[in-house]
Amino acid sequence: MSRYFTKRTINRGKAPGSLVFIGERKSDETILNLIQYNEKEIDDFIIAESDLESIPEKIDTEKTSWLNLDALHNLELMKFIKSHFHIHPLLMEDILNTGQRPKVEDFDNCSLISMKMLQLEGDEIAVEQVSFVLSEGLLLSFQERPGDLFDLVRKRLVEAKGRIRTAGADYLCYALMDTLVDHYFDIIGQVGDKVEDLEDVILNHQDQNISTTIYKYKREFRVLHKAILPVRDMLLKILKSEDNQFKQENRQYLRDLLDLCQQALESVESYREQLSDYHNTYNTIVNNRMNDVMKVLTVFASIFIPLTFIAGVYGTNFENIPELTYKYAYFIMWAFFVVIIVGMVIYFKRNKWL
Amino acid sequence: MSRYFTKRTINRGKAPGSLVFIGERKSDETILNLIQYNEKEIDDFIIAESDLESIPEKIDTEKTSWLNLDALHNLELMKFIKSHFHIHPLLMEDILNTGQRPKVEDFDNCSLISMKMLQLEGDEIAVEQVSFVLSEGLLLSFQERPGDLFDLVRKRLVEAKGRIRTAGADYLCYALMDTLVDHYFDIIGQVGDKVEDLEDVILNHQDQNISTTIYKYKREFRVLHKAILPVRDMLLKILKSEDNQFKQENRQYLRDLLDLCQQALESVESYREQLSDYHNTYNTIVNNRMNDVMKVLTVFASIFIPLTFIAGVYGTNFENIPELTYKYAYFIMWAFFVVIIVGMVIYFKRNKWL
Amino acid sequence: MSRYFTKRTINRGKAPGSLVFIGERKSDETILNLIQYNEKEIDDFIIAESDLESIPEKIDTEKTSWLNLDALHNLELMKFIKSHFHIHPLLMEDILNTGQRPKVEDFDNCSLISMKMLQLEGDEIAVEQVSFVLSEGLLLSFQERPGDLFDLVRKRLVEAKGRIRTAGADYLCYALMDTLVDHYFDIIGQVGDKVEDLEDVILNHQDQNISTTIYKYKREFRVLHKAILPVRDMLLKILKSEDNQFKQENRQYLRDLLDLCQQALESVESYREQLSDYHNTYNTIVNNRMNDVMKVLTVFASIFIPLTFIAGVYGTNFENIPELTYKYAYFIMWAFFVVIIVGMVIYFKRNKWL
Amino acid sequence: MSRYFTKRTINRGKAPGSLVFIGERKSDETILNLIQYNEKEIDDFIIAESDLESIPEKIDTEKTSWLNLDALHNLELMKFIKSHFHIHPLLMEDILNTGQRPKVEDFDNCSLISMKMLQLEGDEIAVEQVSFVLSEGLLLSFQERPGDLFDLVRKRLVEAKGRIRTAGADYLCYALMDTLVDHYFDIIGQVGDKVEDLEDVILNHQDQNISTTIYKYKREFRVLHKAILPVRDMLLKILKSEDNQFKQENRQYLRDLLDLCQQALESVESYREQLSDYHNTYNTIVNNRMNDVMKVLTVFASIFIPLTFIAGVYGTNFENIPELTYKYAYFIMWAFFVVIIVGMVIYFKRNKWL
């Protein structure tokens, strides 16, 4: 799991800043999507890989442009983007390294924001890196593979809902970041609901594999924590810095996003505590149950072992055992047995073992 | 439980700021209550839903007004309130999202304060969101359903006790916040008393379901912690800010409230530690008891198993067993048994097993 | 235990600042003691409750005065004190609420300092609230019941030892606070000594109720922690504030007191860690002992159960069991038994079970 | 393990700053390597120990020089270096003490940076100290033994890749530090992969020595933590200081390195949490398994012990046992046995023991 968050340097020893894709290649497709808009119009292009050279002429600096790339592994394309948009080598290295921790970095005329897009695939959380390069009037977004959570933002752009068509590239960037953080809540909610459901299972001790289940949920919340914590740090950094690509009038939206991240972190923390409490409670329940099992065994053994011994004694073949010939001996033995059993049961009852 | 504190975004992808109620609809009723007062007079209106349009003319800007709404789910009403009182879209979104973390937010001419109203319903803590919108001379309060803790404040207003009639809307807001925090103490006290009572049960080990009980109390304190911690942060933020809706002369009341929150948090923390100590102590007691059970079993088994074996040996039907024909063999066997039993008992006594 | 630190609001809904005694009424007596002194003289009055009105004329503003009241529950008296000495309503509320967390609060011309007086009563720590109201030349002290730790300070005043007669009301206040903190050390030391004595008991595992004992000491250190931590915060606050009732020349004594509190907190923390270590060590010892018990049981059962089975086989009454008629069969069986026993013992020895 | 991080002072009582090698002598060889370069040329010398005196004349102050020494134990050499390069005694002491914690220290005209070079040797992490002395145009590097991770940097120097040939000694120092930190990631990744693989082993409980394995990985992450944490502190200190050997234009590379260290620390922390979760989960699984074992034992014993007792009773040799002569008694006994067995099985099924 932690693999998604650990930079495995393949370019060790190479000049820092050289162009190498680090990560798992998740797709073979290369999709480029350019959306340009101002208050009145909006254009949406899908650009063919062969048609790369046409990008510069397509971009209309009068409008706000959003160029979305779904193919980090395509180094040719990356090289073209790097040179055409004058992207700093260190920045490009960060984009291409999908093991990157979420962060913001300010360069001369642009800011890099990298975050994790989390998606629940079955029971596992799939982690994908999304990087935004934000400059005046232009937002580049880089994803590892096609398919994302941004369709609703695209719809809002087309339908010209809210401030989105007028508020510039930084507001668009905020809207996309907000979508990612919103989806963290969806995942927290979905995993959290499963965690809440565990409570009944544990308290009614219906299941044996609960420790494995608890472990798995803990792991998912660790993934969430590692995705969200640096986003909070990042937002704090953006808000503290006097001078970056986010305009003052859009800053209150970022503050809102910061509150959301704080809340998400507290939820994650709370669920982790809850899982720890589950674990402790479950352990105590298991111990109690073992105690019950031991008591049953002990009660049975303590009652019958001495009785069996007595019976064994009168099963011996000694020639001279006076009791054997006494007429009521057998019945006396039974009476004796009953006395012992009743005594034992009373004793165990008093000790609350029965 | 954490559900009350996790924003589940239904408006994902919509423009941030659009009007959607997020949460569980707890009531169908819509109650509007307007209280207006100055030092000399006080008016108390219940406004019918159909009579909404009359609100503006009823509000007397010479007096301090408190408009209380018990119906977040009523979006028509919310829309009217929003447009009539010029409430910022982000602020309205916060009010309508009942999964909101308690917070304060300052807007141009008003402040939003959202808190949790906690109420013990049976053994569970019910969580309801209360939002205050405070501006000069006017306090709006939004609740999820009718029924609240504010009747005593209303009584004080009517009876003109203390500073409340003269000290403005910010003091009224403080008085309501104080009521909520005071009630946290009531709940801490009530749950805390039950926790204290647990001590006897644990130390005298009278109950098996204690781990479940401990778990449940831990959960309640987690709810309390999540309700109180952000209130403290909020008060710190209000007190640090130079310029907000709270007047300097009322600030010492807020400082007092901050002390209360700090104290409430420490109480919660202390009870949580106490519950953890309970858990550990209980586990050790269970272990000790299991040890006792094992010892009983081991003592019985260790004494009688060898004896039964001996008896078994003389129960075999071999034709040639010399001992069987010896006249006192049976009595010698018994003597041997007694020696073994006595020896074992001494051995176990010395090892403190008996 | 936490009850002493949790404000249980009886005045919920009343105007903040109204006069209500909150806490357990610990005494019916009302004792007023006024001590006035300057470098040369000292007067010590016990004032009767009926004689309240005489207080104002008795106070000599040329001297330093210390008025000590042992009766928080006497609201009549409190009202008189409040109005005569012009005490702020919030301050009076803090004095009367014995569930108050220790704190300092600065008002216009006086400071409130509230602390806990701890006393060991048997095995329990009794908690009493002591509040000081310090103004120029006058110190009021409020206690819940007669009997305190201040007799030695009174003796020093009478005997005119050290700076105490010349250094003003703030130094007197410091001397009283110092006495309270010094007594914390006494209690830490006394409980700590008992904790140290536990070590032998645990490491030699002589006792079964140790987990209960550990729990009880943990609880006492939690009481101490809750009494001392806010005192440290309070002293830091006094020392940081430029302008309060403590004169610069007496501040180094407060710094000394701060060091003491820090040291007391570290001692408490250290004892708590020690108790946790005890708990863990004790658990492991219990586990080891259970392991030993299980081994004894297993060794006995594993050796004799198969033997008993063999004996049982030859106790069957089949008509045709060839071995039974063989003359040495019985002795061969015994030889076989011995071989098995010896083999088992060697096996268990090798596995370190014996 | 901690031995590599604990200064064992052999020079106790000597003047601080005297020349003593503290640590394990890891090699007998002494290798000196001098690389000098500017944008156009690069020279690479291996200097014989006997040829020490030639170093001064070889160093060309027009170029950037990197003198690498692989022999801390060679005090003669150290003395020469110390006096020739005017190295401060405290700095030299730090270089020679291989138990040093990573740190940066600024001296008049040079900075000392000491770090740990970690290498996986089999399952163990080998720790070696590398110290850099950075001054204008000259970088000295000190290693404990020949063989390092810097070959790729040397290759980049020779191939003149990237900025390395033009950016001065501080950039070279950064490149070497980057290589060390990069290698931390390699090790975290390699150990981390083994940790991830553990998950299957634990959840399918195939192995008994897992607690030992978990312990060993925890130890390795502790080594990593102790190597990386001070590097982060060191970088923070370098970046905060206005004035040191690192030029402003190279500082963003250090910021990048700081991010890497932060990320490495979070990875290490996350793996440690994961290992703790493993441990807890494994303990619960072991407990559950023990419970299962106990249940099997209890079921067998509870069913057969009473039956054996009944059989024993009718094996007694009393003369008068009426049942024995009844013709169908034996079959009735069997019927009774079957009823007991079936009843027990149903009982245990209902209690979920079977």
Add this chain to the structure above:
Amino acid sequence: MSRYFTKRTINRGKAPGSLVFIGERKSDETILNLIQYNEKEIDDFIIAESDLESIPEKIDTEKTSWLNLDALHNLELMKFIKSHFHIHPLLMEDILNTGQRPKVEDFDNCSLISMKMLQLEGDEIAVEQVSFVLSEGLLLSFQERPGDLFDLVRKRLVEAKGRIRTAGADYLCYALMDTLVDHYFDIIGQVGDKVEDLEDVILNHQDQNISTTIYKYKREFRVLHKAILPVRDMLLKILKSEDNQFKQENRQYLRDLLDLCQQALESVESYREQLSDYHNTYNTIVNNRMNDVMKVLTVFASIFIPLTFIAGVYGTNFENIPELTYKYAYFIMWAFFVVIIVGMVIYFKRNKWL
């Protein structure tokens, strides 16, 4: 153990600042040693107790003087020192209270530095308080009993090694503090080596008393932690303060000492974590071993208890048991036994119990 760090006030109620020795009297001897030196000469006097009055005339203000006293319990001497050297009463109180936490305190013309001298006596760490009073040209040092770690510093003084003869009283004070901290490392190293050795014992589970041993080492590291942590705080305080007895040119030595303390603390912390890991690992190993024991018991009991039952059935003396008369019945029974045993063994093998 914590006793050495807890002030047990015997002077409760006395004027703060009165002269009382608090602690265990560790020696009856009184030794005074005066060393005076400048760059050229050094004089070393042992002063008899009767010769106290001669001290003033012996002290040569042109030289640096170090007066070392080994007798805190000698209150007469202390009084003389106090009055002759004009030592502040609070300072004197701190020197005489051996339960003091290490600290620095600046007075008008001198600084008090108090530290703990730790020495390993057998397995226990002996704690002794050493206080330094540093003023211009004069260092007083106070120890609880004769015998210390400072002989090597004395030797360096005599041999005039390093800066020590020229660098003033503050450097001397640093050298003595450095010696104490250096010795902390010796102790950490020695206890640490024993801790490292534990690893084999635990992983090969050769010992039962390991939990006691772990507990004892934990206690020793707690002593070390309590001695070192305040020293770090103290050094930070000295370095932060603009104006104290330590000259700027000697401050880098203090920074070095601070690094050492930081490193010592990290080592202590790391060993404590290691001991906790040991404890957890050991617990799991014990649990696993118990599991093994239980399995052996269960396997034996489950196999033989049913067989013994069968044998018991055919040992009954019913008149009509048809099987008994069948010729091969006995052999069929044995065949049945073998089938059951083999089946059980296969079953247990499949469940990995064998």
